Amino acid sequence: MARQFSRRQFLIHSTLASSGAIAANALSNAGFVHSAFAIVPSDKLRPRIPYGIASGDITQGSAVIWSRTDRPSRMLVEYADDYTFRNSKQIVGSVALAASDYTARLTLTGLPTGQSVFYRVRFQDLDDAKLISAPTNGSFRTVPNIGKDITFVWGGDTAGQGWGINPDFGGMRIYEAMRRLKPDFFIHSGDTIYADNPIQSEVKLADGKIWRNLVTEEKSKVAETLKEFRGNYLYNLMDKNVRRFNAEVPQLVQWDDHEIRNNWYPNQIIENDDRYKVKNVNLLASRGKQAFLEYAPIRLNGSNPAQIYRAFNYGAALEIFMLDKRSYRGQNSPNRQPNSSSETAFLGNQQLQWLKQRLLNCKSTWKVIASDMPIGLMIRDGSKAFENVSNGNGIPLGRELELAELFRFIKSNKIRNVVWLTADVHYAAAHYYDPNRAQFQDFYPFWEFVTGPLHAGTFGPNELDNTFGPQVKFSSVPRGSAQNIPPTAGLQFFGQVKIDGESQVMTVAHYNLDGKKVYSIDLSPE
Template identity: 55%
Template sequence: MSEHVVRPSRRLVLKSLASGAGLALAGSRIGDVLAQGTAPAAVTSNRLRPLVPSGVMSGDVTATSGIVWSRADRPSRMIVEYSMSESFKSFERRIGPAALESSDFTARMDLTGLPPGADVFYRVRFQDLVNDKAFSEPVTGRLRTATLSADRPVTFVFSGDEAGQGWGINERFGGYRIYEAMRRESPDFFIHSGDQIYADNPIQAEVKLPDGSLWNNVVTEAKSHVAQTLDDYRGAFSYNHLDANKRRFMAEVPFLVQWDDHEVRNNWYPGQQIGPEEKRYQTRAISLLAARAKQAMFEYNPFRINQLDPEQVYRGFQFGPLLDVFMLDERSYRGPNSPNRQTKLDTDSQFLGPQQAAWLKQSLKASKAAWKVIASDMPISLVVPDGNPDVPKGTYEAWANADDGAPSGRELELMDILRFIKRENIANVVWVTADVHYAQATYYDPSRAKFSEFKPFWEFVGGPINAGTFGPNELDMTFGPELRYVSIPKDNPQNQSPAARQQYYGRAKIDPASRAMTVSLHDLDGKSLWEVKLDPEA
């Protein structure tokens, strides 16, 4: 349904008061009541009104727009009111789409015509489609549009890997504490670098820790087994919304999200058939599982859907003169996982695929921003073996192939991108990623590399948000990586629970005066562990 703006009038105020319809209108007593989170007298029972179990969320912000997302518990219509004032003294209302069974009662609205560089306050309610006098209580949120000014700083945070290895929401531990730490940074937006869910990792009520104590999880039926049906994947996404820290963060910070492997199944690639060694799956075709997972991912995130390709995940965002962000998709177009030693770039060795790679190169070339951040869901030089029981040993999952030599396999595609950046003299490119479940800062120096036709650049790794800690991974030297910081020791025990406090996120701040970008890496409570100031190339 096309959205439209309704401006309050005295006639509408009187009509709503008389009918008890529950419309929150500027200057009316009923508007004041709804702004305080209470309901009109016409409907007093939660049993009769729609509920909003997953809170609100925003994302894919531009200078003049932002997606607002929420979810109801029954067939209902989304209504969004927004204001430039937290008090909602004056506001606009937009009538949104119906939240139906076909979308698991999720709904999103693209708020357009917003002012640049502004805090926009919004509240979401749902109107019952059976009893149209029944409205949910309003749930409030805030998003920040991208600035067009060169005089305003830009701050963002990044991390990934959420609820993996059976480490779920432990309320005794404080839940997903890292979301609260990131919220306190008051960032302009958050890059979720993938593994938003672990569809292949069930969550049980208790897990015994090495010291004999218990890790206690919130449990749901959907997370008691691996995800295979559409409802299973939906249940995995909705599970993470049970965490109070995440809901609070969602309501205050816009998301830019991408996916990696665990949204579907560990280390998946298109066309894969799950082998007989993996006993947990009755559905063996990965492409079918991936289609269900992608639908759930789009339903449960504030994506701005590409009308030409409704399933496209990669996209770019402009944050004024200081920053452009390019979100990659390293799942949908990759060739099969293999020893990754091909000597030519073709359908077997591609990672981004030719269309996405061309988009990235041309977008980087067209960018006028001081800094260009590439959000990659997998790291460049860290070796990530494909350890699934149904694949041969010596099979690799990411860019690197552990041979330290000249580029081969998927490295050929990266070589082409890095060479293009140098040839076009594109300055100040930084990569951010997650996937490996620890934090790292890496400087890539062409003088140390087997292939040297590239400009020096940095890569920063965050994560996990709430998952097992692993690593550190082996380093492939093809592109001359130099480790500047690693958050864990070489002999670190694998799959450490969040109780070990080895959960990490990154923060980047761009100063408008110097145009320098300061990147820091933080633990789950926000303590800064390491930082570097990057001066822009002229």
């Protein structure tokens, strides 16, 4: 039987093995033996993996592996249940070509339950099969057995408001703070990039100090071309904290508005923004979605590759429902329509019916709805329109009608233990939705936890809408706070969820940039 090693032991060795300057004999000395893929010591000629690797969209027995190389090459993945790879399996994957910006992915299947999986990615040159990249190593844990604890983190908002990679600050440090908690997986709640927020080389802070960003051509203007959208993802992957995190923590990724443009909606025409030569948002969204799907370790839907909403069963304790509140919405408006129509669409009817059916069929104790926008916080789009569901106090109107329908369905079908996780507003909060304090009362009480930003300006707090009776139980920023507070202030946040394997108690906590817990609550299942 193969000797078992911890993920940490594996990753210590992986740091050595991933260097392109290490030749085959050094890899052997580091314990990397029995590989079906030969290594040749010609680093200048063989393919490279400059932006690391990632895993995602885990199921009971599978996971997506993602990477990017620098030339036409074929992806090769080797995986095993111990870091020495003595009993490894090898998979020949897809070809990375210019059409996909040299990104590639494959799905590992037949994985064991509740076990660490160690993997390494190489790329084989298409013109010369002897030219194979040095390996880049990663690991993840598969869905645990019944009775095992589950821990995951979530957050959103990366590289926004001009706060980019500052080497003097240590880069995007919050990703390292999340990694240190050793989560089973990570939910990125949207705004994975800020395609509409250019990065400048220097930003003067309020105290007179200078924030210095790494800059690239694609991040120096708003994204309009496919190359520029891709460049936003490449920019984030320049950060060593992000790459290390990606190699160790599987991801479930959704999008929001900044993957394209602030507050966008389908069929929008850009007005009063001279930064954009491309005024048709549908064209921008097509390019931006292509880049998102290329760079996210996401399992593409065979019948509809562009579909982003999906669900993941994480065993008897947990199922996660990943929403898309961007693709199917109507135009941002005053949002006060008394009846449902195409104008009031937010999730859209097809996604809403899918969510209701998945919740109805769910047998897991906890049902986590991963939402790219919060429910009861008012988010305006200009002086007259609303970006979110909430439109001000009172009975459900406009987009609120969809959520009222969903909440009524959950109650009428006695679906318990539904928790909402989200980001978007650039501060952390805990909200309790109480029907006794709501204008619409036909729903079970529930919790919503908002977190962020991961690496962006801090804002908030937002005004509450009493339609569904939200109560603020925690807020990371007080009323009257300054807006667009830089990361140097330390007001960057992420959330963590722990589900006890025996009691099924869910503990939800918020952490700050330094990895310090600032709020925590225990939720007992009903």
